[in-house]
Amino acid sequence: MNAMGMTITEKILAAHAGRDEVHPGELINVRIDLALANDITAPVAIKEFEKIGVEKVFDRDRIALVPDHFTPNKDIKSAEQVKIVREFARRYGITNYFEVGRMGIEHCLLPQEGLVLPGDVVIGADSHTCTYGALGAFATGVGSTDLAAAMATGEVWLKVPESIKFIIKGKKWNKWVSGKDIILYIIGKIGVDGALYKAMEFCGEAISDLSMDGRFTMANMAIEAGAKNGIFAPDEKTRAYVEGRARRPYKFYYSDEDANYSEVYEFDISEIEPQVAFPHLPENTRPISEVGTVYIDQAVIGSCTNGRIEDLRVAAQVLRGKKVNPNVRLIIIPGTQEIYLQALKEGLIEVFIEAGAAVSTPTCGPCLGGHMGILAKGEKAIATTNRNFVGRMGHPESEVYLSNPAVAAASAILGRIASPEEVE
């Protein structure tokens, strides 16, 4: 029997299971290259880890602990949670523990530090772990107990997912369209469970033209379609990003021509406008031209979805020489200290502050309604984050609209959801 072609996801999983091939639906045990947890999920994982009764973690260099959600500690309880994580890191000699001042939002930070690489299997006790698929890695979110088991054994059990192929063809990009708009557009088409349990594989001319930052944004939101992972074939852009960051060898995998897909979708980049996802699901998307009049109280630019340097550059491009509307609080959060410093050197921070924005140290903060920009009852926010569930950014009767950084910046200027073209 001739072996069937495999997808990039299947190849990476097979290699980590020590097998020549794997098939969708199979339950396999795979070796992991990195396990990640944050200040919310790590304390639960640590409690479970200690029940296992092992004296050490599987590899102290292959665990990353990033207190980023409620940090800098927002209250006493959060401080206690982070303290549990810090003490665990010290006790077990975890190399990759990132303290406030040297940290970043986990999914911006780990690729930047070269801790996640092409061809890796990465699991994280955070649903947006799928971000690393942008590098051509298999990365997926798990819970704290799964993470505890992985910290002890260096392995995780997984069901091999079916793959869906998304071909984004074309060269004719609408102005201000970014990776965020492509992924929102796709989620709008297939729904929040449109890729449930499956791998989303992105390819096509427009994807080749997309920057690494744009790919991170897209892979980040694969979970918002219910997917197990999002993944991109690595290319020269991937190589350029990884070079100088990688601290260990990595490998490029590619899908075979005759690989099997459960579904194939094809879109043309020219049909995609900047998108806005209305409350209370990321699938409630509308093109910016059909948004109508929605007044906002707050705009947030940042998060693991859109807190990278390219996002800040676009925001600055829109905000330069403009003022934030008197009725709006604009909060800008660089994803990592390195991104923050880069933005400072490029003069972007000056643009933001002169426009009347608040610039924060890296934190997940407002995205999940933690701190640093919570909404009151009845307030509306536009945000470059990933979720607009009920109560996500604060009061259960507040509303979150999702967009790219250019739309969020333009909206902050005009006080209502707006296209960047309106402020040019």
Add this chain to the structure above:
Amino acid sequence: MTIRGRVWKFGADVDTDAIIPARYLNTSDPAELAKHCMEDADPTFPAKVRPGDIIVAGKNFGCGSSREHAPIAIKAAGVAAVVAASFARIFYRNAFNIGLPIFESPEAAERIEEGDEIEIDLNSGVIRNLTRNEEYQATAIPPFMQELLAAGGLINYVRKKVGKECIR
């Protein structure tokens, strides 16, 4: 073994922020989390849920965050099982790992109404609606997951595995 209980009904795409809002995640104490279980979907739920009650919901239950606090909150609130048309994948794993029984059945999710009395056979996955005198079949639990359940959850399973390796 069977679970018998009264049903609280929820819609589709119940997300983890509705199950346990992030504003309460500065603790991982199950009893504290239980006080806010399902609060943003139904603010009265924590006060009215009784031990042994069962949640029935639509598709994609538990979508969103990886927070294990979500199934922990449901379990600590005394909910005996969750039946849904489908589950988001991280929630599905977490529920098994912490020992919250969950059952996937689009038919049960559609037919069962709030307040119905239902009985679930844990081994066969047969769900009996005692109020309406109907029966639904939940999707079979994969053999590996059954092994996890039999071992008493993932941590016990790993303990046994690691123990074996130490002896060898």
